[in-house]
Amino acid sequence: MSIQTFHATLFAEGEQSDLFGYLLNVAQASLKDVLAVRSELAWDGWG
């Protein structure tokens, strides 16, 4: 899905799929909550 389409879908009014519901929760979360799982977001050693 393109960035433009994704953005429009994520912030669209009305019924969302389960996945987009979760993704919207992420967009509405605090930076602190997102940073809390940052250490899991990469395997060490890739450039």
Added chain:
Amino acid sequence: MDIYSQAIQLLLDHPQTQRWPQLQETCTRALGHKPIAWDFPLRACRALGGTQAAIAPAIAALTCAHMSLILVDDLLDEDPRGAYHQLGVGQAANLAQALFGLALDVLETAGSPSGVLAAAAIGRLQLHTAYGQDLDAQNLRSEEAYWQVARAKSSPYFATGLYLGALFAGAEAGLAKQLHDFGALFGEMLQIHDDLNDCLAVPANVDWLQGRAPLPILYAELAPHAQQARFMELRGEVSDPAALQEAQSILVSSGAISYCVSELVRRHSQAGEQLAGIPLRDSRPLEELLDQMIAPVRHLFERVAS
């Protein structure tokens, strides 16, 4: 001796390594520093029910390839941790060449019927990654270019790891190619993880400071969100911790982080379908890779559940 140590011993026993102290030192250092995905050949072998002892040359070649790629990557990124600071630029480039040559020779002299196919795969890994590095250095700022770079720069290494393992486990070329394609998708997922990690680093990572466009930043630059102009202002000020925090908050609220997560979820599902179509003796060694990729997404969803 474990399989990884056996693999490194193959490199250390090579006549060229024995007569070249710098190459010997580099291979010796690898004993204590397993490269990322070093175990991909082993996982492929286990999934196919092959004999573990046969894949030491595949692990040795992949380790050489990784050391070579990192030497060059550090040069291109001007990474302060790069070995070229001690070796000099020319020597680092020369050592990178030597490591790829060593990988080829170890594969060809292993006596496997797949030695030629395996050596050709290492050649393609070098060629495709170099192309990806060149594209990356051009700093092209479009979605199409981003995925092109990820496929060229990140996918070949992981794909080759599984491909080599499959060949040395005795798989025919078509089956090995299926594992290769699964590894390529894994490489794209890893690149997304890496971009997320780098963009959320504190203090600002080199991706911010060198004006690059990893996926979250590319999204924040291209998506029509209300804070786009502010983000572009902050982009050049991220050495200031307050500006970095505000820019990272915009990555969250604009949907940039959500977009990356959705691309991870999409590839995870695609890779699961691919895996289901590969006739494996035991799919668990490869399923574990997918589980590791998606676990942080699950944790994030749980944490932010409203």
